[in-house]
Amino acid sequence: MRLFSRLVPRSVVSQITGIVAVSMLLGIGLTGSVLFLFFREPDARDGVVLSAPGIAKVTQIFQSAATPEEGDRILDIARRAGAGVIRAPAGFVAPPDGERTSILSSLIAYQLNTLWGIDARAAILPSDAGDGLVVRVDDHTILLFPTPNWAGLWPFVLKPTVLIIVTMIVFVLFLSIYAVRWIIAPLSALGAAAESFGRSPDDDRLVHRRGPREIGQVAGALNDMRTRIRALIDDRTRMLAAISHDLRTPLTRLRLRAERIRDPELRDGILHEVVRISGMLDETLEYLRPGTREEPMSPVDLSSLLQTICTEFGDVGHDVAYAGPPRLAWVCRPNAVARAVTNVVDNAVQHGSAVRVGLRVGDGGLAEIEVADDGPGIPAPLREKVFDPFFKGDDTRSAATGRGFGLGLSIARDVVRGHGGRIELLDRLPRGLLVRMSLPRNPSGVRPTI
Known part of the structure; x- marks a missing residue:
């Protein structure tokens, strides 16, 4: 077992290369075995004629015969082997009809003329034998060879080709699936561990060092x-x-x-x-404080939570009102969400005279909490900068009141991101700023009810 583990490649490149090589070798080996065991050579019972090399060989052997009787015996042996060759006198076949002869006949004739120096041409054989080849042996004798059709080639050319392709695809497919599980599974474990640690820093489980x-x-x-x-x-x-x-x-x-x-x-x-x-x-x-992510997720009525925040600000003299559904059950971290909304509303009342807190279920099933004020707003170039801790721009919602230290929006963004949501700063027409906080549905699949 130790010897096998030492022989296993360690790097990703070597493992992928090895898998491809093994799949190719197994596919070739299996294909060769199947061809050897289940596919026989053609014989006379198949009625299949020879290709260009076979025709050239039969012609050359026939030309070497010393007597006409010996030539007849050679042709008889060739016919028993599957070559439907016929001996005929010169001029027995009409000139070739170029419009009716097949491409395969012309191709074989071209090979015989160029590669073996044999005078051959495509022609239409007599007795409705179809396409064929006329091979001149001498000035008095010709040999007639029927041309194989494409259907006749299926058992001996196309079937092995299809078998090889299918076998290679199967081997490559299954070994690729195994390779993906072998190589990608550790990567998935790494991704899950990184995501788990990002959402819960207290998770101290170590990642197993396995794989490449x-x-x-x-x-x-x-x-x-x-x-x-x-x-x-x-x-x-x-x-x-x-x-x-x-x-x-x-x-x-x-x-x-x-x-x-x-x-x-x-x-x-x-x-x-x-x-x-x-x-x-x-x-x-x-x-x-790390309590934002330590607080457990629990169901809460967002409408009641927002109305309570608005009431608390209204009790101290601020014009803060709620506009939204009377009830919206959601799963979140209630204290963290209340802290985030309170910080945003507190920032709004410092720079505006009237604040409206809205709630709705937006696109994608997100709970959208909107805090709108009628203050001076924030220029677009600085809307990302205001989320930085302790940032207070003189040109943006000036801190003339002397309240706040530039951490309210930073805390709100951390809370929203801790829920897997997003926070946006938008223009409110005709004047003011609109802060939209979008919270996703509960990961466990609990649906909100309105």
């Missing part, structure tokens, strides 16, 4: 990459815990000390900066 050498190298590199990424995620988690503990405590002490300052203007300024630092810390931790 190149695929094994990719599997090993993927395992090493997953280990390093897992270590980076663990380091980030520990860093977040340290930031949460080490920074909140001094900020709390700073707030308490600032409240003791007697100068109102100085006290308010310090407290304002402390609040901004706390807000930036909270928003950064929210962005770095």
Whole structure:
């Protein structure tokens, strides 16, 4: 077994080359065996005439006969072997009719004239024998050979040809299927492992290093990459815990000390900066928190979730309204979706006076959540840039209010992408911005109900 495993090619190129070579050899071997066992040589019972080499050989042997009796015995032997040759005096056959002789007769006659130097021509044989060949032996004698038709060639030319083609196709097809499973199956496993790790970084299962050498190298590199990424995620988690503990405590002490300052203007300024630092810390931790993908998928009424968000903003004085179906059951991560929509609505109320939150089932069965405002909008060249963390352009929806740190849309995009969806920034006519978040159906096949 070890010797066999050592002989198996390791690279993809050598394996594919070996499979093709083996399939060709097996196909040729099987075809040869079938031809040898089941296909016999033609004999007189088949009534098949000779081809150009056979006609030339019979003619040459007949010309070597010393006496007419010996020539008759040679022709008799040829007829018993299957060649329907007839001896006739010169001038017995009419001149050839070019319109009625077959292409095969003309081709054989051309071969006899050019390759063997035998005077032969295509002609119509007497007694309705059909096409044939007239071969001049001498000035007084000719030989008449019936020309084989295409149907007569089937048992000895076309059938073996078809057999070879079918055999080769079968071998190549089955061995190709095996090769695809042998070579492509490890690649499919690699793709599934990469997709699983992309959706769930906590998945620490290693990929088996099987298959060709190149695929094994990719599997090993993927395992090493997953280990390093897992270590980076663990380091980030520990860093977040340290930031949460080490920074909140001094900020709390700073707030308490600032409240003791007697100068109102100085006290308010310090407290304002402390609040901004706390807000930036909270928003950064929210962005770095890995909880978006750790939350399990569960059914939720998207309509009720969006109405609750609109009500919360309306309770603090913002003009935020919901427009959509009264009920839409969907499977998603409810807390993550609520966080994403809240960030988008919060960004909209900062730059517009009226915000409308819409919901519908769009093309492809996607749940489309649309947040539209009447603010200044975002120029098209910067619509991808605004998703970058901490990006706030002066020319786009200016942060004159002093709220936000440029992480709201980044968090929203991560949430939507974590669901396998997409988020788009579109123009709202006549003025404003429309943010469309599209969430796909539940992968398990649960259909939404309206």
